[in-house]
Amino acid sequence: MAGDADRVTDFQRRVYAALERIPLGKVTTYRELARELGCGSAQAIGQALKRNPYAPDVPCHRVIRTDLSIGGYSGQTEGAKIEKKIRLLGEEGVPFDDSGRLVDPSCLFFYA
Numbered sequence: 859m860a861g862d863a864d865r866v867t868d869f870q871r872r873v874y875a876a877l878e879r880i881p882l883g884k885v886t887t888y889r890e891l892a893r894e895l896g897c898g899s900a901q902a903i904g905q906a907l908k909r910n911p912y913a914p915d916v917p918c919h920r921v922i923r924t925d926l927s928i929g930g931y932s933g934q935t936e937g938a939k940i941e942k943k944i945r946l947l948g949e950e951g952v953p954f955d956d957s958g959r960l961v962d963p964s965c966l967f968f969y970a
Contacts, residue, residue, distance in 0.1 A: 866911065869897075873906040876969070880920045883951040884967035885960065887924045894969040900924075908933040919943045920952075920967075928958040 866874070876894055880886055888900035897903060907918040913932070919942075923929040931943035944954050953961040960966070 866909075869902070870906045870909065873903060874910065874912060874916045877907075877910075877916050877918055877920065879969070880917060880967050884965055885920045885922050885947065885952055886967045886969070887926075888921055888929065889924045890968055891921060904930065914946060919946045920950075922960060926960040926963070928954060 872895055873891070876891055888903045892898065892900045892903045895903070903921070907921060908930070910916055910918045913919070919931060921929065928940060928944060929935070931939045934940060940958070944958065947954065952965045955961050
């Protein structure tokens, strides 16, 4: 883990710092996080999240797609990793339906 943390780029550090501002029980979108960081690419955000060596303490699981679907987790878009993301969010009070869509839009977090 320390080796992974040693290879974190400045961009990734900015992404991870922004993640830490998402409150428990809230989620944001890849697009909103990109907007907050002045980054034109939600995909670049996703790549930084995929490489997060501090997960789940730095809560990359709190980022979902703009269409309010679950998105990815640890580089996966289905299977055990996504089930873990849904479970982590459920434990935080963020509900998803059986198709993996956010049930309660009041759980969305927007940076000020």
